Amino acid sequence: xxxxxxxxxxxxxxxxxxxxxxxxxxxxxxxxxxxxxxxxxxxxxxxxxxxxxxxxxxxxxxxxxxxxxxxxxxxxxxxxxxxxxxxxxxxxxxxxxxxxxxxxxxx
Numbered sequence: 442x443x444x445x446x447x448x449x450x451x452x453x454x455x456x457x458x459x460x461x462x463x464x465x466x467x468x469x470x471x472x473x474x475x476x477x478x479x480x481x482x483x484x485x486x487x488x489x490x491x492x493x494x495x496x497x498x499x500x501x502x503x504x505x506x507x508x509x510x511x512x513x514x515x516x517x518x519x520x521x522x523x524x525x526x527x528x529x530x531x532x533x534x535x536x537x538x539x540x541x542x543x544x545x546x547x548x
Contacts, residue, residue, distance in 0.1 A: 450511060454523060456523075458504065460535060461504060462500075463535055464530060464535065467542065469496055470542075471538065472487065479537070
């Protein structure tokens, strides 16, 4: 095939799941500490369903979509899609939450 192994696709899938879990935990702790949620869709869902319900719902949906990407027959497409999603979550979720929490942990 194209030189991309199933293990590489699976590893990227696990990285994405880990990023989702980190984002969910950071969001949960951040909102409970009075920090606003920047994502308007998630913010509206938190208002309707509470923090836990909104996070379980949206993270469950994200996990299902990641599983779909994991199972895409084209490994090249799967790697590209999973790399893109990991990059987006790293830039727009993990790094912003680290910027919020890191000064509190260090200081």
